[in-house]
Amino acid sequence: MKYLITGGAGFIGSNLADQLIENGHKVVVIDDLSTGRLENINHLSDNDNFEYHVANIMNYGLLEYLVEQADIVYHLAAAVGVRLIMENPVETIITNVRGTENVLEACSKHNKKVLIASTSEVYGKLQELNGGIDLLNEEDDWMLGPTSKRRWAYAASKSLDEFLSLAYYDEKKLPVVIVRLFNTVGPRQRSRYGMVLPNFVKRALLNEKITVHGDGEQTRSFTYIDDVTWALTELMEREGVFGQIYNLGNGEEISINELAELVKEKADSKSEIVHIPYEEVYGPGFEDMQRRTPDITKIQEAIGYEPQYNINEIVERVIKYYRTR
Ligand code: UDP
Secondary structure, three states, rough: EEEEEOOOOHHHHHHHHHHHHHHHEEEEEEEOOOOOOOHHHHHHOOOOOOEEEOOOOOOHHHHHHHHOOEEEEOOOOOOOOHHHHHHHHHHHHHHHHHHHHHHHHHHHHHHHHEEEEEEHHHHHHHHHHHHHHOOEOOOOOEOOOOOOOOOHHHHHHHHHHHHHHHHHHHHHHEEEEEEEEOOOEOOOOOOOOOOOHHHHHHHHHOOOOOOEEEEOOOEEEEEEEEHHHHHHHHHHHOOOOOOOOEEEEEOOEHHHOOOHHHHHOOOOOOEEEEOOOOHHHHHHOHHHOOOOOOOOOOHHHHOOOOOOOOOOHHHHHHHHHHOOO
């Protein structure tokens, strides 16, 4: 099989490329290197089953040509990371909306199976309502903050991608599946775009201050990249998944304070853990969410997904990765 991965030089895309090549497939990557890096795919460049194009998915002509050549498409190209959204809102919205529109249009024209990467951000603040619902389910309502709070632009743009994907499925019979990724972590994730684990690990290894935003009592559930790439490949080998939305995450929850302590301990670090207000990091117009924990029953039933890595192993692996760099 020949796979096209948009955003294939990024953290998740490049790990997915490795997995697909390992499984004996051909992989073509299109990436504009806005957040992706050649360094993530350099090791594949001599492989006959691998090809990459440094280009933007706004280039519809090239995109359509690559889609036509492929059997299956993974659409992972997006503007991601809370910091990027806070700093470049125009680019975020346009990349996420127009880029996905292009991918869906090209896949529809050539009738290619496609997986659209969405995000757990689309649930917004749902878990905080009325004391919070327990686990986020694909059929739950969404609850975003006001449009004056920039953070929600990411969720809104991705929600529109989901609506458009389902519209293509219903109206044009496009075989499309949507995956809502929860906090995914592992090797190649960059600290630059604000993600918490690479930031904590980098600072811990340098014995610099570990900065926890807000009171640190907000929780997240982290999924190791290998669990994610396994599920992404498995999903596209099934038939019954099209027209469906799946949470892809890990039910295990940890507070950011606990995460800071865990990283410090496992890295054997002398870092001081400090708390800083959100405004200081992101400027005005930022609103965080207190919890974000998935109900993963649907994907478990669809493909037998069971996360293999707990938070202890995840932190150890990320520390090991940074130590060797
Ligand atoms: N965070 C933090 N320190 C950092 C980076 C992030 O305390 O150096 C917090 C952030 O405010 C959020 C959580 O960690 O509450 C997860 O942040 P991340 O950007 O990794 O993902 P999010 O879940 O917000 O998309």
